Amino acid sequence: MSGEEREIREALRALAAADAVREAGPRVEAALLAEFDKRHSRRRTVWWVYAAAAAMAFVVAGAWLAQLWRRPVEPPRLAVRPAVVQPAPLEQAKKQQIARVRRPVVARRATKKQTEVATRFIPLIVGDDAVEGEAVPVVRVRLPRTVLASFGLPMTQDHASETVDADVVLNDAGAARAIRFVR
Amino acid sequence: MSEASDLDLLRRMASGDRDAFAALYRRTQGGIYRFALQMCGSEPAAEDVVQETFVALMRAPGAYDSARGSVAGFLYGIARNLVLRRTAREQPFNEEEHETAAADHPEAEAARAETVGAVRTAVLGLPVHYREAVVLCDLQEMDYADAAAVLGCAVGTVRSRVHRGRELLASRLQARQGSRI
Numbered sequence: 001m002s003g004e005e006r007e008i009r010e011a012l013r014a015l016a017a018a019d020a021v022r023e024a025g026p027r028v029e030a031a032l033l034a035e036f037d038k039r040h041s042r043r044r045t046v047w048w049v050y051a052a053a054a055a056m057a058f059v060v061a062g063a064w065l066a067q068l069w070r071r072p073v074e075p076p077r078l079a080v081r082p083a084v085v086q087p088a089p090l091e092q093a094k095k096q097q098i099a100r101v102r103r104p105v106v107a108r109r110a111t112k113k114q115t116e117v118a119t120r121f122i123p124l125i126v127g128d129d130a131v132e133g134e135a136v137p138v139v140r141v142r143l144p145r146t147v148l149a150s151f152g153l154p155m156t157q158d159h160a161s162e163t164v165d166a167d168v169v170l171n172d173a174g175a176a177r178a179i180r181f182v183r
Numbered sequence: 184m185s186e187a188s189d190l191d192l193l194r195r196m197a198s199g200d201r202d203a204f205a206a207l208y209r210r211t212q213g214g215i216y217r218f219a220l221q222m223c224g225s226e227p228a229a230e231d232v233v234q235e236t237f238v239a240l241m242r243a244p245g246a247y248d249s250a251r252g253s254v255a256g257f258l259y260g261i262a263r264n265l266v267l268r269r270t271a272r273e274q275p276f277n278e279e280e281h282e283t284a285a286a287d288h289p290e291a292e293a294a295r296a297e298t299v300g301a302v303r304t305a306v307l308g309l310p311v312h313y314r315e316a317v318v319l320c321d322l323q324e325m326d327y328a329d330a331a332a333v334l335g336c337a338v339g340t341v342r343s344r345v346h347r348g349r350e351l352l353a354s355r356l357q358a359r360q361g362s363r364i
Contacts, residue, residue: 008353011302012321015221018299019322022220023213024233032208032237033201039241040199 121169121178122151128177136177137170148181189254197244208237211255214323215262221318222266224307232269236262252332259325259333263315270311305355313348320345 145164148155169178187195187203189210195203212233219232239261240247247257306314306322319330320341327345331338 004353005349008349008356009321011298011356012306012317012349012352014295015299015302015306016322016324018295019217019220022217024216024230028212028230028234029205029208031234032241033205035238036201036204036241040201043199 116182118167118182119153119180121167121180123178124176125178139168139170140182141166141168151179151181153181190249193240193244193247193254196241204241207254211258212237214255215258218259218318218323219262219266221303221306221322222263222311222314223269224303228269232262232265235265239265252329256329256332259319260335263333266315267311301356301359302352305352305359308355309348309351313344313351316341316344317348317352321349 142163143166145155145159145162147166148164165182167180167182168176171177187206189207192203192207192210196207215236216229216233219229220226223229223232236258240258247254251257252260306317309317315334316330319325319333320327325333327338327341331341334341
């Protein structure tokens with residue numbers, strides 16, 4: 001290290017020593033702590049506002065979901081003529097019908113009750129039209145009214161939660177051949 | 184009980200701990216203040232830099248990345264940006280003005296004060312990139328690696344700037360002595 005460099009270093013050391021105890025005045029610290037308090041009280045307020053808004057949103061969402069849960073789902077309306085039947089899969093129809101069987105009536109004619117209004121029999125098997133007029137076993141079941149829509153029959157939302165009576169024609173093996181709805 | 188690290192204090196501060204903020208401030212403000220003072224040559228300016236540095240920290244404590252250096256280095260980095268902004272918009276350094284200010288010390292300490300004043304004036308007269316290297320490494324006694332992190336340049340660059348800064352200081356102090364004779 002040259003003498004000149006040593007002198008410079010000593011001079012710099014002297015300056016560093018002279019400044020060693022210097023620091024910002026207490027005014028700066030007070031101002032910063034006040035600023036800190038202000039910022040964090042503001043942040044707490046903002047947090048409460050967010051929490052309240054979130055709670056309100058949660059309540060509104062809950063009420064909406066509850067309402068949605070109570071309202072029955074509208075089945076898709078089929079754009080086919082009511083009498084033209086492309087029935088739901090037979091297995092599915094059978095399951096629904098078997099689950100809802102109220103009281104089996106064997107060999108009872110569907111036209112027995114004069115006060116009832118019924119649709120014509122809708123075949124559940126394609127090409128099996130010869131049901132009307134036959135002496136066939138019929139089972140009276142009660143189905144959800146929404147089933148009407150799956151057969152292309154009109155159904156209003158007002159009665160969606162209700163049930164509808166139906167006569168199901170069975171074949172010898174006990175499988176459903178046709179269905180009609182009764183009012 | 185061991186003293187909390189700067190990083191612990193910063194984390195606590197970020198979650199609203201006032202005492203942690205105060206502790207971090209008291210621990211680091213002296214260095215920041217002296218850096219700003221030696222860079223700007225003005226006590227009010229240095230206090231402003233300290234205040235703005237800690238307000239910036241308060242505003243975005245998450246801006247600190249521990250992978251990029253120490254908390255103190257991060258604060259020096261903020262202070263440096265503030266100093267550079269300030270020096271860019273202020274008038275160029277006036278040596279005559281600072282000569283007078285440095286000569287205002289009491290008679291008893293005249294010789295020492297004169298030396299210190301002369302060096303301070305010479306440091307303040309250095310171009311900014313040499314000045315900040317000299318201030319950090321020679322006056323703040325920061326090692327080259329930390330200084331490089333603060334200045335955002337390579338260690339070798341810091342070393343060469345310090346070296347060049349000292350040369351310029353020497354020539355300025357010699358010129359000053361020559362002009363006095």
